[in-house]
Amino acid sequence: MRPEPLGPEAPLHGEGGAAFKFLDFFTEADRELFEGRDDAVEAVLAGALRSRTFVLYGASGSGKTSLLLAGVFPELRDRGYRPVYVRVLEDPETDLTRALLETWSSDEAPPDDLHELLVKLSGEAPLVVALDQFEEFFVRFEEESERRAAFIVLLGRLLADRQVDLRVIFSLRQEWLGELDDFREVLPGLLDFEYRLRSLTAFGARQAISRQLNAAPADPIASSLRA
Numbered sequence: 001m002r003p004e005p006l007g008p009e010a011p012l013h014g015e016g017g018a019a020f021k022f023l024d025f026f027t028e029a030d031r032e033l034f035e036g037r038d039d040a041v042e043a044v045l046a047g048a049l050r051s052r053t054f055v056l057y058g059a060s061g062s063g064k065t066s067l068l069l070a071g072v073f074p075e076l077r078d079r080g081y082r083p084v085y086v087r088v089l090e091d092p093e094t095d096l097t098r099a100l101l102e103t104w105s106s107d108e109a110p111p112d113d114l115h116e117l118l119v120k121l122s123g124e125a126p127l128v129v130a131l132d133q134f135e136e137f138f139v140r141f142e143e144e145s146e147r148r149a150a151f152i153v154l155l156g157r158l159l160a161d162r163q164v165d166l167r168v169i170f171s172l173r174q175e176w177l178g179e180l181d182d183f184r185e186v187l188p189g190l191l192d193f194e195y196r197l198r199s200l201t202a203f204g205a206r207q208a209i210s211r212q213l214n215a216a217p218a219d220p221i222a223s224s225l226r227a
Contacts, residue, residue: 156186
C-alpha cells in the first residue's frame, strides 16, 4: 500500500491551506507549484528513458520524492509513459504488485501473475517504476537475506525480459548508495546512469518561493511576504 500522504487527501499547499509545503513533499497534483528543479527533472528524464535502470540519490530532505512525483512523473505521462510509485515496506514483491494493480484501469480482472500483469500494463504504455526511499529495502530486510536476494533476482529477470517494457528508478539517500552493490551481479550497469540531487541554488529557491506565493494570492502569509 502507498504511504498515506500520496492519497487524494494530500494537501495542495501544505497543512491548513498555507502557501508553502513546508515539510510536506510535492505530489503530482502540485505540478504547477513545483519550481526550481528544471535541470534535475530533465536529467532524470533523460537518464531514465535512455536506460532500463537509473539511480537518483541525494541527502535526506533534498527533495527526491517531490522531484519524482511533481517533476518527473507528469513529464513521463506527457510522453506516453506510465509512472508507478513504489515503496518497499512489507514485502518487496507484494509492494511492487500492489502499486502496479493501482494503475490497472481495465474492466477485466487483472492477472494474478506478476509477469503477466507487467506484460499487460506495459503493452498499454511503457512502465517506469520508481522505487522511492529505497534505503528502506536495506533497513527493513537486513536480516532477511533470502527475501532480499529473491527481489534482486526478480528485478534482474524482469528488466532482462523484452516482453516487458519496463524501466526502474532507484531513489535513495546518498549514504546508502554503496548498498546497491548487492544488485551488481544481476544488474552490472546499474550505476552507469545516475544523478545526485543537490540542494536548491539561490536562483532555484527564488523560483520555488515565487511560484508558491503567486499560487496563493489570498493567503495572509503570502500577502505579508509580498509586502
